[in-house]
Amino acid sequence: MRKERRAGLILAAAVIAIAGACGGGGEKAAADSAAAALAAPAALFDRLGGRGAIVSVVDTFVANVAGDARINKRFARVAGDAAALSQFKGKLVDQICQATGGPCTYTGLDMKTAHQGMNLTDGDFDALVEDLVKSLDAHKVPQAEKDELLGMLGPMRADIVTKK
Numbered sequence: 001m002r003k004e005r006r007a008g009l010i011l012a013a014a015v016i017a018i019a020g021a022c023g024g025g026g027e028k029a030a031a032d033s034a035a036a037a038l039a040a041p042a043a044l045f046d047r048l049g050g051r052g053a054i055v056s057v058v059d060t061f062v063a064n065v066a067g068d069a070r071i072n073k074r075f076a077r078v079a080g081d082a083a084a085l086s087q088f089k090g091k092l093v094d095q096i097c098q099a100t101g102g103p104c105t106y107t108g109l110d111m112k113t114a115h116q117g118m119n120l121t122d123g124d125f126d127a128l129v130e131d132l133v134k135s136l137d138a139h140k141v142p143q144a145e146k147d148e149l150l151g152m153l154g155p156m157r158a159d160i161v162t163k164k
């Protein structure tokens with residue numbers, strides 16, 4: 001074999017080897033992230049169906065609250081003002097979206113400040129959670145996701161219920 005030809009073949013082999021190594025590295029990274037994705041459960045936000053699904057759940061939830069004689073008088077301000085209602089729903093959506101790991105930022109008041117002076121009872125809190133569960137059921141949210149979401153809201157009771 002002529003010298004130049006042998007040098008050319010060696011160069012080609014080196015290029016293939018480097019390309020192979022790079023490709024292999026990319027494949028390994030892809031395989032690693034696929035394995036990580038399989039090992040880690042998706043964020044609750046994704047399992048709920050994303051922002052659109054949360055918007056639907058909040059719509060039904062707020063409609064349930066509006067029809068719930070136990071607590072609907074509390075929401076007179078937002079019920080009578082379309083802009084305030086849509087802002088209130090938006091806050092609920094952002095709050096759930098952010099809490100479940102979604103790409104949203106809740107900019108509303110903290111739960112203690114938002115509900116201070118309302119003298120809310122455990123009965124009020126339970127009624128509202130019942131209205132939320134009805135909505136989650138209507139939207140066929142599976143038990144595991146339902147439990148996870150309710151588990152996130154449960155600890156808020158201490159800040160919201162002020163009348164014993």
Ligand code: HEM
Nearest residue numbers: 071074075077078091092095108109114124125128153156
């Ligand atoms: C886990 C339970 C609850 C959550 C996650 C929650 C969430 C919120 C949020 C995000 C706001 C808006 C705060 C802001 O304006 O920046 C709010 C306001 C309010 N919440 Fe709650 N809340 C809960 C329980 C309750 C209960 C039990 C009641 C009464 C039965 C209630 C009545 C209200 C009212 C009347 C407002 C003000 C609405 C307005 O703007 O006029 N909340 N809540």
